Amino acid sequence: MDVDVLVRVPVREQEPKVRATNFEEVCYGYNEEEAVAEATRCLNCQNAQCMKGCPVSIDIPAFIQQVKDRDFEGAYQTISASSALPAVCGRVCPQESQCEGKCIRGIKGDPISIGKLERFVADWAREHGIRPKKAENANGRKVAVIGSGPAGLTCAGDLAKLGYDVTIFEALLRGGGVLCYGIP
Ligand SMILES: Cc1cc2nc3c(=O)[nH]c(=O)nc-3n(C[C@H](O)[C@H](O)[C@H](O)COP(=O)(O)OP(=O)(O)OC[C@H]3O[C@@H](n4cnc5c(N)ncnc54)[C@H](O)[C@@H]3O)c2cc1C
Ligand code: SF4
Incomplete structure (x- = not known):
């Protein structure tokens, strides 16, 4: 080209x-x-x-x-x-x-x-099914993140990279917070 x-x-x-x-x-x-x-x-x-x-x-x-x-x-x-x-x-x-x-x-x-x-x-x-790299070692600690908006997803992703076992709780049927309403 x-x-x-x-x-x-x-x-x-x-x-x-x-x-x-x-x-x-x-x-x-x-x-x-x-x-x-x-x-x-x-x-x-x-x-x-x-x-x-x-x-x-x-x-x-x-x-x-x-x-x-x-x-x-x-x-x-x-x-x-x-x-x-x-x-x-x-x-x-x-x-x-x-x-x-x-x-x-x-x-x-x-x-x-x-x-x-x-x-x-x-x-x-x-x-192509590529995911971010996982933490090399789990640190044995659990964290709950309330809400799956951009803030919750980013927090969960960063904690997972540090080795935390993260569970996201979401009140709505779909994850993504306000983004799931189709903003992009
Ligand atoms: C109409 C509109 C258009 C926008 N357009 C843009 C744009 O073009 N570009 C841009 O950058 N930003 C845009 N924004 C702003 C952007 O969407 C927000 O800044 C962003 O979504 C905030 O992220 P958040 O994770 O803090 O909250 P949210 O996205 O609101 O996520 C919070 C999540 O927590 C869940 N929740 C709340 N309480 C509980 C509970 N007790 N238990 C379980 N789950 C719970 C909610 O259901 C929700 O899914 C727009 C916002 C709106 C409303
Ligand atoms: S400022 Fe950044 S994106 Fe622009 S030419 Fe330089 S390295 Fe590339």
Whole structure:
């Protein structure tokens, strides 16, 4: 795929006349070829400004390099070390004022589509049955988390990574909190 380093690889979307007839996602997201092409635009900055704009300090240059190398599972593990909800954040974070707003590539061209790459990696991992790494050792302690919204899921995920045996209690039929009402 030909890439102009100053221009974003466009993301495919539903045609307006089609999208008006359904409630599916408008944006299809990147496929593998598009994601790798977009990743090649990243400068892999030593002093990566994008990370300073990320509230959870994802190692953005590292995961983009892994996408470049087609190591999509590695990219997922890199993101998962800092974020429990990459499929959601890749869709709803205001990247234009956070990571992408600080991207060095954006000084002379389009910033890297960090959110679309994050979404691609998270969706790829889900489609291939990849999960975040488990704790190496259980610490023998149990924790109950009340509520399965983004806060509860993140808390449970982080505690599980530290070796706790976590049970989530949810009052509604489905997990996900407000997110399960279909916000993304
Ligand atoms: C209409 C709307 C649109 C939004 N759009 C966006 C957006 O585009 N982007 C964005 O970033 N944010 C958006 N938000 C905000 C975002 O959804 C919330 O900030 C987020 O869901 C809060 O997460 P939470 O985990 O704190 O709480 P919640 O998502 O509310 O989760 C709390 C969970 O706890 C459960 N619970 C409560 N009490 C108990 C109990 N006693 N026992 C068991 N379970 C219990 C509830 O059923 C619920 O599932 C939106 C919010 C709304 C309402
Ligand atoms: S600032 Fe932009 S170009 Fe530099 S590492 Fe981050 S995403 Fe890549």
